[in-house]
Amino acid sequence: DQQVKQNSPSLSVQEGRISILNCDYTNSMFDYFLWYKKYPAEGPTFLISISSIKDKNEDGRFTVFLNKSAKHLSLHIVPSQPGDSAVYFCAASAYKTSYDKVIFGPGTSLSVIP
Amino acid sequence: EAQVTQNPRYLITVTGKKLTVTCSQNMNHEYMSWYRQDPGLGLRQIYYSMNVEVTDKGDVPEGYKVSRKEKRNFPLILESPSPNQTSLYFCASSPRGRNSPLHFGNGTRLTVT
Numbered sequence: 001d002q003q004v005k006q007n008s009p010s011l012s013v014q015e016g017r018i019s020i021l022n023c024d025y026t027n028s029m030f031d032y033f034l035w036y037k038k039y040p041a042e043g044p045t046f047l048i049s050i051s052s053i054k055d056k057n058e059d060g061r062f063t064v065f066l067n068k069s070a071k072h073l074s075l076h077i078v079p080s081q082p083g084d085s086a087v088y089f090c091a092a093s094a095y096k097t098s099y100d101k102v103i104f105g106p107g108t109s110l111s112v113i114p
Numbered sequence: 115e116a117q118v119t120q121n122p123r124y125l126i127t128v129t130g131k132k133l134t135v136t137c138s139q140n141m142n143h144e145y146m147s148w149y150r151q152d153p154g155l156g157l158r159q160i161y162y163s164m165n166v167e168v169t170d171k172g173d174v175p176e177g178y179k180v181s182r183k184e185k186r187n188f189p190l191i192l193e194s195p196s197p198n199q200t201s202l203y204f205c206a207s208s209p210r211g212r213n214s215p216l217h218f219g220n221g222t223r224l225t226v227t
Contacts, residue, residue: 002155009154032213043118043204043218044157051213089156093213101172102147102216106156 003027004092004105012111019077021108023090026071030092030103035064035075038087038107047088048075080112116141120205120219127195128227135190135222137205145208146188147172147216148180150201157204163188195226 005024013019023033031052036044050057050064050073057064063076077084090105118139127133139146147162149172159172163182177199179191188207192199202223206216 004156006156034215036216036218041220043206043220044216045218046215049213049215091157101159101162103159103173104149104157106154 002106003030004090004103006088006090006105006108008108009106010109010111012113013080015082015112015114016079019075019080019084019110019112021075021077021088021090021110023073023075023105024071025073025092027092027094027103028071029094032093033064033066033073034091034093034102035062036089036091036104037084038089044089077110080110082112082114085110085112116217118205118207118217118219120203120222122222123220124223126225126227129196130194133192133195133224135192135203135205135224137188137190137219138186139188139205139207139217140186141207141209141217142185143207143209143217144185145210145214146182147206148178148188148190149204149206150174151204151221152201160190160203195224197226200224200226 034049035047038044066073087107087109089107093102121136148160149157158174161180163169205219208214208216
């Protein structure tokens with residue numbers, strides 16, 4: 001059973017418009033969330049993160065929103081650019097005994113159409 | 115250049131033939147981890163290590179071994195590979211664990227026939 005879900009395998013957006021990528025989680029112990037971007041033939045790269053003590057974090061064109069009661073977070077990209085076309089992974093972590101684990105969602109493939 | 119280096123990038127092998135995928139990072143990171151990426155399943159954690167000689171199982175550890183004898187290296191060992199281990203593998207590291215972003219290698223595409 002996936003603890004981190006990204007229910008949209010793919011998303012197409014026109015250049016200049018807003019892209020919204022969604023992520024849901026089931027484990028209420030998760031307290032830190034990250035988004036990674038992955039281009040073909042490369043490893044994922046970190047994009048933006050948010051702690052559970054916040055409900056919003058912004059970095060340039062990228063904003064992540066966290067709704068703890070709904071166990072939902074979303075990544076907004078405004079304005080979308082063709083270079084944003086990639087697979088986006090949502091990830092979550094929870095402190096567990098003395099060790100830490102990071103759980104990734106299945107990813108959403110974003111295509112930004114020029 | 116700060117990086118995580120995995121070798122090989124591509125590997126085709128046969129069932130039962132032991133193999134090792136190497137991973138090295140030059141950033142003096144304490145935390146290292148292995149993931150496999152499969153369609154529809156995303157990245158699943160195989161093993162991770164908080165520091166030298168400290169390793170722990172992730173979500174899908176069966177059929178894999180790891181070791182952390184030095185801080186910079188974290189090899190992934192498949193003692194007896196099987197076709198269900200055909201996947202894309204990523205090694206990652208970070209300075210302080212889960213709340214520090216992971217730095218990923220470029221991946222190893224493994225095919226077991």
